[in-house]
């Protein structure tokens with residue numbers, strides 16, 4: 077039980093990587109706040125987890141809407157009296173050539189993948205600084221370290237997230253707050269509808285969740301600030 081008694085807020089918890097992180101955090105003894113836009117999916121996950129004795133609060137939020145994100149962090153703090161871990165996981169992918177990318181698509185990508193992370197982080201830091209403790213895990217991407225053909229705007233959101241994550245890591249360590257960026261390669265989820273390369277052995281959502289558990293359960297004095305996660309043998 078590596079996360080016993082820890083309160084974790086997870087965005088994008090309704091499927092894919094966020095769902096796996098929620099399940100593995102629960103197995104490790106964490107109390108959860110599950111968020112995404114779709115309440116029914118979150119309720120179904122919460123019900124299953126509660127049957128195993130896990131404490132779960134469901135707080136739907138669209139991370140591109142500021143008041144939703146503010147309400148999410150406030151509800152988590154009100155319910156549990158503290159927030160130990162924030163996992164900024166909610167994200168969207170739109171993969172097409174720049175010449176065919178609409179400004180509305182550009183805005184949507186940045187609103188969810190970067191602006192939402194900024195707002196959630198700002199809101200949670202108010203609690204974590206007061207607690208003098210906390211861990212923020214940002215689910216970035218290897219697309220935030222490499223160029224992505226037909227994915228320039230998505231890549232740009234994740235490059236931005238890298239700069240944000242590394243900067244707040246430096247800013248917040250004096251408050252004993254750890255900031256961790258996980259950079260997975262392609263993961264076998266519904267994300268971005270089928271941009272995964274054919275025939276490659278890609279990562280599973282559980283692999284990313286394992287990395288998140290590991291990062292959150294290090295001794296408080298130690299911070300694993302960046303994790304590149306790729307398949308050992310992709311062919």
Ligand SMILES: NC(=O)c1ccc[n+]([C@@H]2O[C@H](COP(=O)([O-])OP(=O)(O)OC[C@H]3O[C@@H](n4cnc5c(N)ncnc54)[C@H](OP(=O)(O)O)[C@@H]3O)[C@@H](O)[C@H]2O)c1
Pocket residue numbers: 087088089090091092093094111112113114117137138139140165166167168169188215216217218259260261262263264265266267268
């Ligand atoms: N899959 C990959 O290949 C891969 C690789 C590297 C990094 N990543 C990153 O990993 C994260 C999770 O991806 P995934 O593969 O698990 O994707 P996924 O299966 O599509 O799940 C995305 C999650 O985010 C939620 N979400 C989407 N838009 C949202 C919004 N506006 N507000 C709040 N929640 C929202 C979705 O729930 P609702 O639709 O109910 O809101 C869902 O729970 C993303 O940040 C992605 O960039 C993925």
